Amino acid sequence: MFCPKCGKDLPDNSKFCKYCGSQVKNKGTLRHAPTSTGDNDKAKNIIIVGLVALIVILVLVFAAIGAGMFNGSNDDMSSDASSSSLSDSGAQSLSLSSFPVSEAPGLAQAIKNNGGNFPVNYKSLSLSKSQCLYILTKSVSLIGHGNTEATISVGNPNYAPHPSGRDYPGSIAQANYVDMSDRFSSWIDRNGQVPNYVGIYTGGVPDISPSKMLDIEIAILLTYGSTGNLPPSVSV
Template sequence: MKSIFILGIIIVGLVISCSGCTSNNSTQISESTGIPVSEVPNLAYDVSKSTGTIKSIQFKGVNLTMNQCLYIFAKGIVMINNGEKGNIPIKTIQKADNPSGTVNTAKIAKNEYVDMADRTYKWMDQNNKVPNYIGVYEGGTNDLSPEMLLRTFVKVLTEYKSSGKLPESVTVP
């Protein structure tokens, strides 16, 4: 009888300590709830596995365009850098009018790529479209094309996924 009582206490303790365990394994993502910043590195990893130019990706039941991914990655990097939690909205983002960029390879320091991410998502918030280019060191310089910027952010976030911290620098491509 005593062993059944102890077993009952253990089971109740496990149930109490694990309340919500299943919800952590099946994070819900939808257009109305957005994507949790904790899922952004997983999305970047999925994008990194794709070869060539892709237009969209299916992620946890939501179809995302690369324009939306660029916004999510930019905002995600800033939120991770600031230690913020929460969801990033899944917005409708139009393509760049005239994409361009002059830099094909670069080593970009953490403070620079975080600044680029900050400028990118804020510009996209204001204009609802991808910028034609983004400057590495300052705004207004057409250093990285939208595709190169996406690749840069994917590299940053996949390294974060594997190490648990944003890299001190990233080399692109």
């Protein structure tokens, strides 16, 4: 039999526990040890520790999932913002009062893609042939003088009243076509209209017509847009 208090093994029919002195009520042979209070406490502690550990693990798991969701949300927001920015850039609102020289290669490509038809829609602008001529010739002049970050006040010049020019075939060196572009755009600045012709080397000589001048400027700026440099020469 066992002591009901300390759980020690005692001889059968014992009246007192020889270990702790507690009175033993003999109700027959008791061959199983009573449940120890200490053992119960240990079991409870183990269960509590297990539950706490489970809760901590679940909290960490949900926190990780939540962080991933928020990061994903932020990424989506960043992606949306980036897409919005690209979209805005693709449809950037340009102004005739401050047209960036950096946009000139893109305008040259748009004019070429439009097959020589006007007006040309470029981003937020609808541009006439005279406006395109001014933007391109002014841009080549500014780039040639190192003013690549400049802006142009375009206005609305009239087209040449009597366009002409011999348009002789040949090759024009960079220094000459930059000077020619400068004279062409300066004429528009002074007179508010496209000149009837322009001289390659000398002002007042009917070498190049306005339409051929437009072709020359497009070729120059397409090369500049792809290489970052003005070409050494351009063919007429």
